[in-house]
Amino acid sequence: MHTSTTSTAALEPWSIEQLQQATQGYWLNDKKPAGQIKRILTDSRDAEAGDAFLALKGERFDAHDFIAQVAAQGCEIAIVSRPVDADICQLVVEDTRLALGQLGAYRRQQNPQLKVIALTGSSGKTTTKEMLGSILSRLAPTLVTRGNLNNDLGVPVMLLELRPEHQYAVMELGASHQGEIDYTSKMVQPHVAGIINIGTAHLGEFGGRDGICRAKSEIYAHISETSIIPAADDFAEVIRAAVRTEKSLSFGAGGEVYASDVVLDAQSSSFTLNTAQGSKTVQLPFAGEHNVENATAAAAFALAIGIGLDDIVAGLEQAVGAKGRLNFIPYKDYLFIDDTYNANPGSMRAAAEVLAQQQGIRVMVTGDIGELGSSAAIEHYKLGRDLVSVKGINFVVAVGEFAPAAQEGARSTQYGKKMQAFLNQEQALPFLIRLIETHQPQPMSFLFKGSRFTHMETLMAALMEKL
Template identity: 80%
Template sequence: MHTSTTSTSPLEAWTAEQLQQATQGHWHNQKKPQTAVKRILTDSRHAEPGDAFLALQGERFDAHDFIEQVSKNGCEIAIVSHPVDADICQLVVADTRLALGHLGAYRRAQNSQLKVIALTGSSGKTTTKEMLGSILSRLAPTLITRGNLNNDLGVPMMLLELRAEHQYAVMELGASHQGEIDYTSQLVQPHVAGIINIGTAHLGEFGGRDGICTAKSEIYAHIAASGTAIIPAEDDFVDVIGQAVKSEQRLSFGTGGDVFATEVELLAQSAHFTLNTPQGTGQVNLPFAGAHNVSNATAACAFALALGIDLDDIVQGLQHAQGAQGRLNFIQHDKYLFIDDTYNANPTSMRAAGEVLAQQDGVRVMVIGDIGELGATAAQQHYMLGRDLVSIKGLNFIVAIGEFAPATQEGARSTQYGKKLQAFLTQEQAIPFLISLVETHQPQTMSFLFKGSRYTHMETLMADLMENL
């Protein structure tokens, strides 16, 4: 049985008393709503009758400015950090950002039947989350983190979507500063929690991989007493991670761990391997390319086993899993293969994507944008990336675009394969070169892979090239 992760049943309504109890706020002038609240939202554009609008404040915006507007749209309740002059019931709280967390935690506590997985990592967490979603949602209704709702605002927003029928929740937790995962894992109260890997994403915020490890390890702080910690056996921070774990029950994945892959066969768009677990072995035909996705699958297996899921169900779930949009999606366009991996990038996933492209047919062209959030190490990281990508056997051309493309090119030129890489500062400058590459190699088949950090919008360049073919 496959159960959809999107439910048609309505969200459980909130009473005025529940809102007050959850947030520890007070109703301004004792004016409280008489009807139930159907949902809590933070986007003023969608607020309507029956909603409670929660006014967030940021460095450059203050949603309290929109309360009069939401009132005119029929929304009768606002959750505020200070009263405003508007004809609307106002629940005044100490801090609306924290109130959102309190509301999410309240909803989580109401769903005592729920089994929660929390996961984090520098790369692969979204794909692992999708694999887990595929395993669990075949068994029962499952709430799965959508998009990038994995921070101190996104996590409680996801918890507000919990319904009584949900049996499982797979919560992806991200970190942009120390303490954030400690906060979000306390909200979700996981039964099973773990780190997939410690990479180099967000190096700028944490000042190095040690800092990243400390931030990610916060995920182990709030595991249920009878719960299980998941540990990456192959990671070079495995000892440090092990010290952060307080749970008695542990399960590790990867070579040397409790769950690992053997007899791995990497194909152009998939992988085949034997899955070895404490419950026995299974043969998996994984519809994802690359060794890194085999690793993600062993991680997903470890999380699922820790919830007591049967190995047969895990194998079935892995074999039916689908990738998230912009995560190694294969698109056939006439005789050209386009691999859309544009959702995001970090140094680890960039190298893994290069290995996947090397498995494809014809002339192989990797088109990369800058990687963000590397701080002071950015130029050095791009230099090392250029050096490593041109050294991947099977890549014919690499086109680097952006502010750090020259640094990437310098890295490429430090090897004997420097001519493989061309650097451009903008997409507009790169497109004529890409079109000329296609014309030069007619009538051969070609495979393109596009990847970059989210802000580089590499999907725009991919669409432009497709239109010109």
């Protein structure tokens, strides 16, 4: 388990009393370290003098096995759930996973100056989080969830980075099982929080969208000020029923914060942002209608935490997408769109609409979508059917175990010939090269997307190398 906790800024040190108070642990043989603790880490490779190494135990690994190694690296403290034979001070706790949560929660409580936003949803979380980070960090030091540190381990790891100068925190909360968001949102103690949407990501774990909605709605139990609601979502009424705060704010069509006069360009968009504070035009440096929706969500969260409309617009106009989220890369005579960070059925369809806006021959290269459980084959079938039907897309190249299911879906339409299916990237690459050779010298636009485990960026890089 290598969740890197390293941050460039100097972290707020811990005293041994705080460490013990937060975790309710005991020092083995009453052997305590001297001095302050620089940082708490879960990655043994980074542990050094002044650190406390927290030994997590997963299904396939046990970091207690690395304690002798971290001691040799100069680390003087280990937080363990069972004593280990090593020359190191050991703080013994009941469960190191829960201790990490307790340490994160303790750090959060120690920063009462902080205004905290927490958000969850099936798709768009990361982009909305980046937009909020852009709005708030213009105004004051802001802690923003990095990468995908959004689960029961990642959230406390982020909270450990809180420092007294932080005025805002934007925390992304993910869920892969019931109860996870209840656990992380209780730790985060948000002032403003809510769901962006209920899609079909993680269908497998939750047995349907109702289950997803129940899991995400756990966030509403822990909000101190304002609950955010996606007005246009199929589950809006169910979500409203979960709200417990007096104040709420809705966004999207039919909501209190909404977009009108939307103009979608190939690599950007513009719209009028309508709010109770007034309306303003936004020139958004993101393509796609789904990103206009994400910007509207970001505006609602920011308004609820007291940010003015002018600051919101300035922040949205300066926002930059996360790596692998619809990044436009002009390369030689071609356009590559890197959307390889992750995928679910909703975001796959949204990406297709963005590709359809581009120049020349448009090729969508898709990897499998994970975490769909028993509905995987039918979801890929529906996806294949829908992607080839998007007007303006010339070819869809599906790669992976479920590519044949996607191809069956494509063949159920009159556009079946647009789809090619390959079981792996090695088979798909020669086809993509031939496609380029056949269409020279016409301009071409490629969009690569798949779930994280499919590493579609590898295929994109391999194709670019051949050009």
